[in-house]
Amino acid sequence: xxxxxxxxxxxxxxxxxxxxxxxxxxxxxxxxxxxxxxxxxxxxxxxxxxxxxxxxxxxxxxxxxxxxxxxxxxxxxxxxxxxxxxxxxxxxxxxxxxxxxxxxxxxxxxxxxxxxxxxxxxxxxxxxxxxxxxxxxxxxxxxxxxxxx
Numbered sequence: 001x002x003x004x005x006x007x008x009x010x011x012x013x014x015x016x017x018x019x020x021x022x023x024x025x026x027x028x029x030x031x032x033x034x035x036x037x038x039x040x041x042x043x044x045x046x047x048x049x050x051x052x053x054x055x056x057x058x059x060x061x062x063x064x065x066x067x068x069x070x071x072x073x074x075x076x077x078x079x080x081x082x083x084x085x086x087x088x089x090x091x092x093x094x095x096x097x098x099x100x101x102x103x104x105x106x107x108x109x110x111x112x113x114x115x116x117x118x119x120x121x122x123x124x125x126x127x128x129x130x131x132x133x134x135x136x137x138x139x140x141x142x143x144x145x146x147x148x149x
Contacts, residue, residue: 005080005139011042013139014080017104018070022048024059032059037101038068045131046082049092049101052126060086060130068132076143082134092127 005013022036034056038048046068050056060066064086071079092098094115102111 001144003140003142003144005078005141008042009141010080010137010139011040013078013141014040014046014070014082014134015042016070018072019105020048020068020070022056023067023069024056024065025063026059027062032056036068037105038070039101039104045087045133046084047097047129047131049097049127049129052128057128057130061089066132076141076146078141078143079139081138082132082136084133084135086130087133088129088131090129092129097129098127 019035020038021033022038023031023033025031032055036048036050036056038046040046050060052058065084066086067081067083069079069081071077099111099115102114105111106114
């Protein structure tokens with residue numbers, strides 16, 4: 001029995017609300033792996049927001065590609081890992097990029113509290129929106145092993 005996900009299954013899973021682990025190469029051969037909030041719609045690009053001068057932001061600009069792994073936290077485990085090129089780096093916009101991410105992960109009320117606690121719009125002058133087109137996918141659904149998908 002295959003534990004692989006179909007294209008529709010993997011895209012639907014990636015579109016769900018999961019904290020992702022971003023992986024990006026460093027010039028010295030090491031890699032940075034950090035948790036991130038992200039957004040994805042089936043057939044589209046992975047989108048995340050970070051600071052332009054942050055370690056993540058600098059590495060993403062230099063490497064030009066990254067990977068993202070998302071998973072369930074309880075058994076039977078499921079995960080999707082994608083890797084691909086950065087297709088766009090642009091100044092993020094609060095209403096288009098940051099507010100929807102905060103609401104996605106925390107809900108409207110807590111999301112607004114988070115945005116205010118982290119400095120509001122003024123603190124986001126250096127925030128960037130990074131987009132990646134998934135080229136390589138690796139997806140496993142262990143619930144298929146038990147017939148409970």
